[in-house]
Amino acid sequence: MAAAAAALCRRAYTTSMPPSAHVDVAIVGGGMVGSALAAALNANPLTRQLRILLLDRQPPLALPRQVPEWDDLCVSTLTAPTVDILRELGVWRSLSVAAAPFCDMQVWGADDGYVRFDATAVGQAVMGHVLEDSLLKAALHDQLRARGSTVQLMMPATAVAADLPPYSPAAQLEGGSFVRLQLDDGSSLTTRLLVGADGCSSQVRQWSQFRCSGSEREQASLVATVATSWPNQTALQRFLPTGPLALLPARGGFSSVVWSCPSQMAAQLQALPRHELAAAITSALTSGTHYPPKPRLGELLGGILASARSTRFVAPPTVTAVVGHGPRTFLQTAQHAGRYVRPRVALVGDAAHSGHPFGLASQGVNLGFGDAKVLAAAIADAVATGQDIGSAAMLERQYERPRRQPCSAMLSAADALRAIYMPQEGPVAGLRSLGLDIVNNTPLLKQALLRIAMHGL
Amino acid sequence: MRKPLSELLATAGRAAASQALHSWLISQPSVACLSSLSRSSWAASADFSGTAGSTPLDVPVLKQQQPVPVPRTVGGAAAGGVLRQQAPAPAAGGAAARGAASPSPAAAAAAAPAAAAGGHGSTVNQQEAAKFAALAGEWWDPAGPFAPLHAMNPVRCRFLRTALCSAFGRDPTQPGPLAGLSLLDVGCGGGLLAESLARMGAHVTGIDVNQGGIATATAHAALDPDLHARLTYRTASAEQLVAAGECFDAVVASEVVEHVASIPAFCSALAALARPGGGVAISTLNRTPRSYLAAVLVAEHVLRWVPPGTHDWQRFVTPEELAAQMEESTSGGGGGAPLRLQLLSGMQYNPVTGAWSLGRDTAINYIAWFGKPPGGGASPRVAHG
Numbered sequence: 001m002a003a004a005a006a007a008l009c010r011r012a013y014t015t016s017m018p019p020s021a022h023v024d025v026a027i028v029g030g031g032m033v034g035s036a037l038a039a040a041l042n043a044n045p046l047t048r049q050l051r052i053l054l055l056d057r058q059p060p061l062a063l064p065r066q067v068p069e070w071d072d073l074c075v076s077t078l079t080a081p082t083v084d085i086l087r088e089l090g091v092w093r094s095l096s097v098a099a100a101p102f103c104d105m106q107v108w109g110a111d112d113g114y115v116r117f118d119a120t121a122v123g124q125a126v127m128g129h130v131l132e133d134s135l136l137k138a139a140l141h142d143q144l145r146a147r148g149s150t151v152q153l154m155m156p157a158t159a160v161a162a163d164l165p166p167y168s169p170a171a172q173l174e175g176g177s178f179v180r181l182q183l184d185d186g187s188s189l190t191t192r193l194l195v196g197a198d199g200c201s202s203q204v205r206q207w208s209q210f211r212c213s214g215s216e217r218e219q220a221s222l223v224a225t226v227a228t229s230w231p232n233q234t235a236l237q238r239f240l241p242t243g244p245l246a247l248l249p250a251r252g253g254f255s256s257v258v259w260s261c262p263s264q265m266a267a268q269l270q271a272l273p274r275h276e277l278a279a280a281i282t283s284a285l286t287s288g289t290h291y292p293p294k295p296r297l298g299e300l301l302g303g304i305l306a307s308a309r310s311t312r313f314v315a316p317p318t319v320t321a322v323v324g325h326g327p328r329t330f331l332q333t334a335q336h337a338g339r340y341v342r343p344r345v346a347l348v349g350d351a352a353h354s355g356h357p358f359g360l361a362s363q364g365v366n367l368g369f370g371d372a373k374v375l376a377a378a379i380a381d382a383v384a385t386g387q388d389i390g391s392a393a394m395l396e397r398q399y400e401r402p403r404r405q406p407c408s409a410m411l412s413a414a415d416a417l418r419a420i421y422m423p424q425e426g427p428v429a430g431l432r433s434l435g436l437d438i439v440n441n442t443p444l445l446k447q448a449l450l451r452i453a454m455h456g457l
Numbered sequence: 458m459r460k461p462l463s464e465l466l467a468t469a470g471r472a473a474a475s476q477a478l479h480s481w482l483i484s485q486p487s488v489a490c491l492s493s494l495s496r497s498s499w500a501a502s503a504d505f506s507g508t509a510g511s512t513p514l515d516v517p518v519l520k521q522q523q524p525v526p527v528p529r530t531v532g533g534a535a536a537g538g539v540l541r542q543q544a545p546a547p548a549a550g551g552a553a554a555r556g557a558a559s560p561s562p563a564a565a566a567a568a569a570p571a572a573a574a575g576g577h578g579s580t581v582n583q584q585e586a587a588k589f590a591a592l593a594g595e596w597w598d599p600a601g602p603f604a605p606l607h608a609m610n611p612v613r614c615r616f617l618r619t620a621l622c623s624a625f626g627r628d629p630t631q632p633g634p635l636a637g638l639s640l641l642d643v644g645c646g647g648g649l650l651a652e653s654l655a656r657m658g659a660h661v662t663g664i665d666v667n668q669g670g671i672a673t674a675t676a677h678a679a680l681d682p683d684l685h686a687r688l689t690y691r692t693a694s695a696e697q698l699v700a701a702g703e704c705f706d707a708v709v710a711s712e713v714v715e716h717v718a719s720i721p722a723f724c725s726a727l728a729a730l731a732r733p734g735g736g737v738a739i740s741t742l743n744r745t746p747r748s749y750l751a752a753v754l755v756a757e758h759v760l761r762w763v764p765p766g767t768h769d770w771q772r773f774v775t776p777e778e779l780a781a782q783m784e785e786s787t788s789g790g791g792g793g794a795p796l797r798l799q800l801l802s803g804m805q806y807n808p809v810t811g812a813w814s815l816g817r818d819t820a821i822n823y824i825a826w827f828g829k830p831p832g833g834g835a836s837p838r839v840a841h842g
C-alpha cells in the first residue's frame with residue numbers, strides 16, 4: 001500500500017536568484033498559511049506584478065494523481081470561510097474529492113452534560129471539512145508552480161538572519177529602509193516586506209523582537225488515523241482532564257484522532273502496540289461513570305427546551321485499528337505575539353498566534369487563512385493607492401488591527417475551555433457539565449456558538 | 458480672525474449645535490461625532506447633491522459632474538461667506554505654502570528671489586509660511602506632526618487614481634495605471650503624495666517653496682530605487698513654473714489652497730500649468746460650521762493633531778467657490794478653455810477605525826478634479842504609455 005506521504009512527490013525547486021537580489025515580498029515559510037498568502041498575491045492583478053518570493057526549509061509538495069486511501073496524520077478542520085478562500089485561489093476543485101465534509105459536531109466532558117451542534121440549525125448543509133495539511137499544501141504549491149504564477153519558490157532554503165530597518169523614519173533615512181535577509185547558503189537579498197509565516201517557533205518573530213504572551217507549558221498532541229466500527233460522521237471532541245481528544249471524520253470512512261495530553265502521557269500512548277492504542281482511544285471516548293452523559297437540564301425541563309433529534313447524544317464508534325503511518329506526537333505551545341507588524345515586517349498564521357487544540361474545533365489554520373486573506377487585500381489596496389507595501393502604518397491599520405481582535409477572541413475562548421476542563425475538582429466540575437447542558441438546550445446560544453465554530457469570530 | 462463660536466452656533470441652529478457640542482464633550486472628542494449630525498441642521502454646509510450616483514470605479518461615492526451652475530461672483534451670499542481676496546504677498550514672503558522645516562534664513566532667502574522671479578507676484582503668504590516652517594521636519598513619521606496627512610494619503614490617492622484613470626483612459630484595476638503621465642505636485646512638502654503617485658507609475662515633479670520639505674523629499678526618494686527615477690523635486694513656486702512655461706498632464710494641489718495668500722492667483726497658476734486635455738486636482742477644507750468645529754476646534758485645540766493656528770477658517774473655500782474660481786481664472790486669464798469641475802468627493806475621518814474614506818459628505822474635507830478641455834486640437838499627451 002502506497003504510503004500517503006510517499007505519494008506526495010518532494011523535490012527541490014529553486015528558482016535561481018542572482019546574489020543580492022531585491023524583491024517586494026519575501027515570505028518565510030511555505031506552510032499552509034505562507035503558501036496561501038503567496039497564492040492570493042498571485043491571484044490579484046494588482047499584486048501579481050510584485051516580485052514575490054516564497055521560501056521554506058522543505059522542498060515543495062505536489063498533489064498525487066490518486067488521492068491516497070487514508071489521511072496523512074496531520075489534518076485540519078476547515079471552516080466555510082477557509083473553503084471560500086481556497087475556492088477563490090482555485091485549489092478547492094482539486095481538493096474537494098479528498099476533503100471529508102461533516103455536518104455536526106459534539107462536545108462533551110468527563111461528567112454529565114454535552115452539546116451537539118448541527119449545521120442544519122443555521123441553514124447550512126456542511127459544517128466543515130477535514131483535510132490533510134499535506135494535500136492542502138501540495139495543491140497550493142502546485143498552483144504556485146503552474147503557468148501564470150510569478151511567485152519565485154526557493155525550496156528548500158532556510159532564512160538564518162535578518163537585518164530589519166529601524167522604527168524611526170529619521171533613522172531609516174540614515175540606515176536604509178529595506179529588510180536584508182540572509183539565507184543558509186550564504187546568499188542574501190533585500191525585500192520591501194518580510195512576511196513571517198514560519199510557524200509557532202517563528203524566527204521572524206524573534207528577529208522582530210516581538211514579545212509573546214502564552215503558556216510556557218507545551219501541550220503534546222498525538223495524531224493517528226484510525227478505522228472505526230462504523231463510519232464516524234460527526235466531529236467528536238471529548239474534554240478529558242488531561243486535555244481534549246478529537247475523533248474527526250476523514251475520507252473513506254476513516255477517522256483522524258488528535259489526542260492532546262501532557263507530553264509524558266503522549267509518549268506512553270505512542271509506545272503502545274497499535275491494537276492497544278486503538279482500545280485506549282475507545283476507552284477514553286466512552287469510559288467513565290458519567291458515560292454516556294445525561295442531559296440533566298433536559299430531563300428537568302422535559303421537552304420544553306430540548307428540541308428533538310439534533311440534541312441527542314451521538315455515541316462514538318469503537319476504534320478498531322490504527323492505520324497508516326501510526327501515531328506521531330507534536331508539541332504545541334499556545335502563544336500570541338504582542339505585535340503582528342513593524343516597519344517592513346508582518347507575521348501571519350502560527351507565527352502570530354498558535355493555540356493549544358482546545359476550542360470548538362482547533363481554529364489554528366482557519367485563523368491563519370484569515371490572516372493571509374486580509375494581508376493580501378491590504379497589500380493590494382496599498383498598491384492601488386500607491387502606498388509603500390512595507391509601511392508600518394498601512395500594515396497596522398489594514399492588517400494588524402482587523403486581525404488582532406478575532407485572533408485574541410479565539411485564543412481566549414480556547415483558554416477559557418482549558419481553564420474549565422483542566423481542573424478536576426471543586427464546583428467547576430459540576431458547573432461545566434451544567435454549562436454544556438445549558439448550551440445544548442438553549443437554541444439561540446447554541447446557534448451563536450455554532451456560528452463561531454463554523455465561521456470563526 | 459475667526460468668527461466667534463457663538464456666531465457660528467447661531468448660523469447653524471442653536472439646538473443642533475449644542476447637541477453637537479454635547480456629544481463632542483461627552484464622547485471621546487472626535488471629528489466624527491460632529492459629522493454624524495444630520496446635514497440639514499447646518500444651513501451653511503456646502504453640498505453638490507442631487508447629481509448622478511456613484512461611478513463604476515473604485516471610488517465609492519463619487520459624483521460625476523456636469524458643469525454645475527455656480528455663482529459667477531465669488532463670495533455670493535449663497536455660499537455662506539466671502540472668499541477673502543488677498544493682495545499678493547510681498548515679494549519677500551517666500552516660504553511654504555505647505556511645508557515643514559526649521560525656519561532657516563536660507564530658506565527664506567532662496568524663496569525671496571523665487572517670488573520676485575515669478576513676475577506674477579507670489580501667492581505664498583508670509584505668515585502662513587512661517588507657521589508651517591515652525592513645524593519640525595518629521596514628515597515621514599506616521600505618528601508625527603503630519604499623522605493626519607499620512608492617514609488621509611491613501612484616500613486622496615484613491616480619488617486621484619480614479620480621476621486620472623478616467624481622464625486619461627487608463628485601466629484602474631491594473632497596477633501602475635498612471636505610467637507615463639507627467640504630474641506636478643504643488644506644495645509637495647516631504648513628498649508623501651508625490652511618492653504615492655510615482656508608485657502608480659507617474660513621473661512626478663514635486664515643488665515646494667520650503668527647502669526643508671524639498672530636502673526631506675529628495676532624501677526619502679533616494680531610499681527607494683524603484684521610485685527614484687520617476688521623482689523630481691524642486692524648490693519653486695507654482696508661479697515660477699508658469700513663468701518658465703512648464704506644462705504637465707495634471708497638476709495636484711493637496712491641502713494647499715487653504716494656506717495660500719490669493720486663491721484666484723493660485724488657481725490661475727494651477728490652471729496654466731495643466732495641459733489641455735489634462736486637469737487640476739485640489740483637496741482642501743470646506744468652509745462650514747462643521748469644518749470650523751472639526752478642523753480648528755477639534756483638530757487644533759482638542760486633539761492637537763495639528764498645532765493651534767495651523768488653519769485660518771475664514772480662508773477655507775467651498776467647492777462652489779473653488780469651481781467658480783477655476784472657471785474664472787482660466788477664461789479670464791487667457792489660459793484657454795475654462796476648467797470644469799468633473800469629480801467631487803468628500804473625505805471623511807472615522808475616529809473608531811482611524812481610517813479615512815471617500816463619501817458624499819463634503820462638509821469638512823473634500824477633493825475635486827477639474828478637467829481642462831482639449832483646446833485648439835491639442836490632445837492630452839499620454840506619454841510613452
Ligand SMILES: Cc1cc2nc3c(=O)[nH]c(=O)nc-3n(C[C@H](O)[C@H](O)[C@H](O)COP(=O)(O)OP(=O)(O)OC[C@H]3O[C@@H](n4cnc5c(N)ncnc54)[C@H](O)[C@@H]3O)c2cc1C
Nearest residue numbers: 029031032033056057077158159198199349350363364365
Ligand atoms: C497535532 C495538530 C493538530 C492540529 N489540528 C488542527 C485542526 O484540526 N484545525 C486547525 O485549524 N488547525 C489545527 N492545527 C494547527 C495548524 O496545523 C496550524 O495552525 C497550521 O499548520 C499553521 O500553519 P502555518 O503555515 O502558520 O505554519 P506551519 O505549518 O508551521 O508552517 C511553517 C513553515 O515554515 C517553515 N520554516 C520555518 N522556519 C523557517 C526558516 N527559518 N526558513 C525557511 N522556512 C522556515 C517550515 O518548514 C514550515 O513549512 C493543528 C496543529 C497540530 C500540531
